[in-house]
Amino acid sequence: MRSIVSCVLFVLAPLVAHAQTVSYTVSVPKPTSSLLHVVMDIRGVQGASADIAMPAWSPGSYNLHWAAKNVEALSVQDGSGRRLAAAMVDTSVWRIKPAASSMRVSYDVYMGTATVNDTHASIIGTRSLMYLIGRTPYPAPGALTVAVEAPSGWTIVTGLDEVRPGVFTAPDYDTLVDAPIEVSPNLEILTFEHDKATYQIVIHARHNYDTARLREDVRKIVAEEARLMGGAPYKRYVFFFHGTNGGSGGLEHLNSTSISFGRYSQDNVDAYHRFQFVIAHEFFHLWNVKRIRPEILGPFDYSRPQHTRNLYVSEGMTSYYAALALVRSGVWDRQTFYNDLATNIQELQTQPGHLVTSAEMSSWLTWNRPDDSSNVTISYYTKGQILGTLLDLEVRGRTANRKSMDDVFRQLLAEHGLPKPGFAEDGGFRAAVEKTAATGGASGDFGDFFARHVSGLDELPYSDMLGRAGLTLEITRAPAVRSIGVTTRTDADRLLVDSVPPSGAGYDAGLMPGDIIIALDEERVMPATFAARLNDRRSGTIVKLQVMRGDRLLTVPVTLQEDRKPTYKVVEDPNATAAARALRDSWLRPVQ
Secondary structure: OOOOOEEEEOOEEEEOOEEEEEEEEEEOOOHHHOEEEEEEEEEOOOOOOEEEEOOOOEOOEOOOOOHHHHEEEEEEEEOOOOEEOEEEEEOOEEEEOOOOOEEEEEEEEEOOOOOEOOOOEEEOHHHHOOEEEOOOOOEOOOEEEEEEEOOOOOEEEEOOEEEEOOEEEEOOHHHHHHOOEEEEOOOEEEEEEEOOEEEEEEEEOOOOOOHHHHHHHHHHHHHHHHHHHOOOOOOEEEEEEEEEOOOOEEEEOOOEEEEEEEOOOOOOHHHHHHHHHHHHHHHHOOOEOOOEOEOOOOOOOOOOOOOOOOHHHHHHHHHHHHHHHHHHHOOOOHHHHHHHHHHHHHHHHOOHHHHOOOHHHHHHHHHOOOOOHHHHOOOHHHHHHHHHHHHHHHHHHHOOOOOOHHHHHHHHHHHHOOOOOOEOOOOHHHHHHHHHHHHOOOOOOOHHHHHHHHOOOOOOOHHHHHHOOOEEEEEEEOOOEEEOOOEEEEEOOEEEEEEOOOOOHHHHHOOOOOOEEEEEOOEEOOHHHHHHHHHOOOOOOEEEEEEEEOOEEEEEEEEOEEEOOEEEEEEEOOOOOHHHHHHHHHHHOOOO
């Protein structure tokens, strides 16, 4: 089917004494090309030149996508149709010189086959709509209006406010490009109301889900998180669910979220729990990140990385509140909550990087991952979720359960919620924790905890803090196996060293990633039997490995180590005190 999608934006931004307007028209002349055609009309700008730019990244997704690389066939004309010169002067910036009072910029932008195709078009502003640069490097200010003209039979859905049919408004560029616009003839739309707000669940996929159950799960999540944060800051919210053949992930927006999910995974318990978790995570982001954020994350500089040490708060503690909302709302039972916590602890504790990279440093490095990431990185999602759990229990314990992390985030919203400036990069979140604890009667500060466990590398005090809620962390170990102390992978029937942790037998022996293990004690190695052959030997035995390293055949003596894989489990202590059980119940049940 041939389709045309067009949208027109009008931007009113004061520049000196003259009104400045920008309008865009977006069309999809051939959906199977995955191209959007964009026309950007600029009026009222004075000066010898004008700069336009494409965002290099999308808020909430902390990596550089450099959307400018997908721009094709850019041209500029003045109001009379005369061609104007436009040249790239930076990775994502074009300079129009000389500028005219009226200019039209035209270009195509490749969006990818999953984003624009013959079944739908997702208009993602940070990947398609250039902006006129105002006070460098920020977009020019001003309110915007978007008019979307869809083909007959195609439905338009967006989180933007609709001022008349097909016409939507945004107060500024940040809000405009934060709100995806979905246009498709194949949308399944579910709705529900909660506390005077309307919620839409927009599904773009064939699937096997019980939509009544899905809607009820979403409603419960919404009700619990809105209760926690004192109500919803909007009149309408949109969940965009895009079906895939993989797992679940998402990206948050001010009053909408885009989430992928496995189309036929409802009967897979783990996959459905993951889908529920992503929904709860992305929905809580409407407070934590979109309104509560480190001071650098808004207003947005779209031209370069925005480094912060606080993604363990923005992302990790959002994950904590996702899990907490699921158990408090009854979508998960307590055992599922405990299993999720134990899984995160196991992931963190078995990553070599937890000994060398702090939660703060993991946040900072998200824009520039180390080449040796398998050995030195950790997930700020994972450690941040665990830190949120332990800090919550510590605040509750110090204040005799009078205060909690719930109060910390409500305080952050009151003092730093958009449009107020974000919390300070250095010490801002710790200050909020200490202020909340002090109002609950706690003495002392949290400096030691943050120094040792947030910016530092000390092991987390699981037993002490989980014990406050009558919980125990059980660690069991699998039967011993002999190992060369590296991870391996199979490639075309060859056994390759994949990574070498910075301690252990392989590191001590000098094995390297990429080594091809050919023989063990002068007998050919087969990947399927290698582990069994190692287990025929005793721990401490020195074996000779023949490996190919590039073009060299080497013999590497390795002293076998003994591995006993740990499994972590969070359980309720049957001997917990009445106070600990009461704390646990108030923690995991919503306050009535």
